[in-house]
Amino acid sequence: DAGVTQSPTHLIKTRGQHVTLRCSPISGHKSVSWYQQVLGQGPQFIFQYYEKEERGRGNFPDRFSARQFPNYSSELNVNALLLGDSALYLCASSLTSVIPSYEQYFGPGTRLTVT
């Protein structure tokens, strides 16, 4: 079975530009979360979507937005890019929001470099 896939793998953008990152969850998984990981730090939560609805939002500015499509794939959009947005962007999927399992499956990430 395919794991979580993300595209593109690497991306270079200029300050002020906009970027769209894409994620396809594991088949059957309805929950998708996005994380930002700056070099040397742990991943930081950005958004969670479940059944196409936003279920959680981390402490990120409004320049960050996301959506989930009927096939459960997701996009993360970042507007007006800043140098500090350079990071590895991770997508994670999970089967449901039903507890107590907190096992999330992460994709390989998209490495975004803002120059």
Next chain:
Amino acid sequence: LAKTTQPISMDSYEGQEVNITCSHNNIATNDYITWYQQFPSQGPRFIIQGYKTKVTNEVASLFIPADRKSSTLSLPRVSLSDTAVYYCLVVMDTGRRALTFGSGTRLQVQP
């Protein structure tokens, strides 16, 4: 959110058992303890999860004392491929699936 504290780094040798301890003094009654592993340029990978006492799977064991204010991830007979960053997380029992990662423990396994 319960804050976690774990060592910044650890060194070990192949074949040894490695124990990484995490403290979470203000863990709530319904919180779970979860550990993830991350290799460079890859997403984190779930290792193990527990609530109390001991949990064991094919990869690791997780020991949680009765007061639940700390937990220990035990990796038996590590190999070079276990060199990675290990994250201890306390996850709230709210249905919200956001994971809060700290800085993790960087484990270096030497030959």
